[in-house]
Amino acid sequence: MLRYALKRVFLALLTVFLVAAITFFAMHCIPGGPFDTEKATDPATRAALLSRFHLDKSVPEQFWLYLSGAVRGDFGISLKTGREVSQMVFGAFGVSAWLGALSLLAALPLGMGLGCLAAVKRGRAGDHAMLALTTLLMATPGFVVATLLLLVFCLRLGWFDVWSANGGGSVLPVVALALYPMAYIARLTRASMLEALSRDYVRAERARGLRESAVIFKHALKNAAPPVAACVGPMAAYALTGSMVVETVFTIGGLGSRFVESIGNRDYPVIMAATILLAALIALFSLLSDLACRALDPRVELS
């Protein structure tokens, strides 16, 4: 287990490093420098600017400097606003983390509940309804869901303000983020629950006269859990990238909308910092969910 964990940690670190390297070198492929202006800049000023931002050094050297700065939390300065990138990014991160955490916390129990229900009622109306609903939800892109929610509940029905930081303002964004993971988890739970329910130990427990609820929730669910745990990582990654869409639709100043904004502005330092931060988070979540999966089911191969 320890060896496996170390290996996974190493892979995660390597991934983040690779993303940082790809991002950095890709950004340097873009023609034009940050100090190219219409008018010719005074050579001395230009040289001073270049050396201030280490742009006179070779690209690998610059990468090293950027990396060592990034480890200390210094991502440079935004081209657009002149503010420190780390301030912009980390400030916005809190909002996104809150939304993402709430949506996953809502999606996981709801999805697993729906999945269990469908598996137990297999082939009946409830099962079919669940399958139809999740099929539909999984065929709808996130921005359509978010925009429709905005249209129906804010503009038409007026139940929520479009966005207010306090009160019920975060309900719709969380719902928009949670629907897809919920549908995915529900389908996964249903499938692995059906598999678990067809096992001999379930039959044996029923033969022993165990209560049906105990069979389902105590035994079958426990065995159906590992695949669900394994999908939490990808779902967290979905919530992170999905937050770009949802935050833009609901005009929330989180990391996602900052990222989209910086893409529109071609604000390269912010794009780089956000990419690296998001990649690190995605790697972290996939690491955690793999380890959780291993802990839940020791039979999973060590590869």
Add this chain to the structure above:
Amino acid sequence: MKAKLAKKRFLSMQPDFGYLNAGASRRRLGNLRTRLGAAILLLILLAIFLVPAFVPYGYAQIITVDGQRDRGAKNLAPFAYSEMEQEAIARGETVFPHIFGTDELCRDYFVRVMYGARVSLLTGVFATLVVLVIGAVYGAIAGYAGGRADLLMMRVVDLIYALPDTLMVILFSVVLDGALMDALAGTALAKLGSNLLSLFIVFGALYWVGMARLVRARVLSLKKDEYVLAARALGASPLRILRRHILPGCAPVILTAAAAQIPSAIFTESFLSFIGLGVQAPMPSLGSLANAARGALGSYPHKLVFPAVVLCLIVLAFNLISDGLRDVFDPRSGR
């Protein structure tokens, strides 16, 4: 009461060969799903490739009446006519109805949605083809070669698999937009736009790993089969064995995965369009149409609903097909 129920359930489970029946019924259900998906897809294909031929408007064409630009034909509701068009109708001319209305630049929205669907669909299919070719060849070689080569090749796959794909697509779009703009200007690719091009590049560079894994696993099991041994004993070259004997056996796996890949590519394209990295204007895609509709959501919600519904239908069709194919080919698999 409860004990009785449990006993009944226990007994009812006893004698049948449930798993065999389950396999057959899954296959039947899979067939049904595939057919339903294919039917939806066929309808959409007919709608987007044949119907626009009968509509006398172009996707970038501003509506004119008698050769004069019609400024009143802005943001019309479905099947509504502008004042100039109404006058023309009163004069006895025929004006083709705007089935989905018009957009804010006086262009026929129905044609734009149909063209957008074409762009989205073709993007999905083409990106999937790129994935399919690279993934299948790579996976087949790794699986067939085995040993150290396989190990090394799969390490590469593991590494690429771990990269966050959406972020990479965004990154490459941003970079290529800056780097390729000048190089592309004037070529046929310029109309496509650097964003779509970078989508294909990223799909070719990153998304093939899933396909490679599936194909490799299948090849590993196929190459132990006796007919492959027989072919080898007869002196067939590895290339011939791969092409004639092993790859055909991988077809179900490849087909299922490809059908699942298309909606994912369409989703990615619409996501990119949404954050402003999509197709080049004035070319529409379903994602960029839906995104443009957000601006006037309160006044013209139908402009979001039409492209969104078409997008959902396309994705739904492919999801049904891929789920169905999986049930047909591999009735005992999970999901």
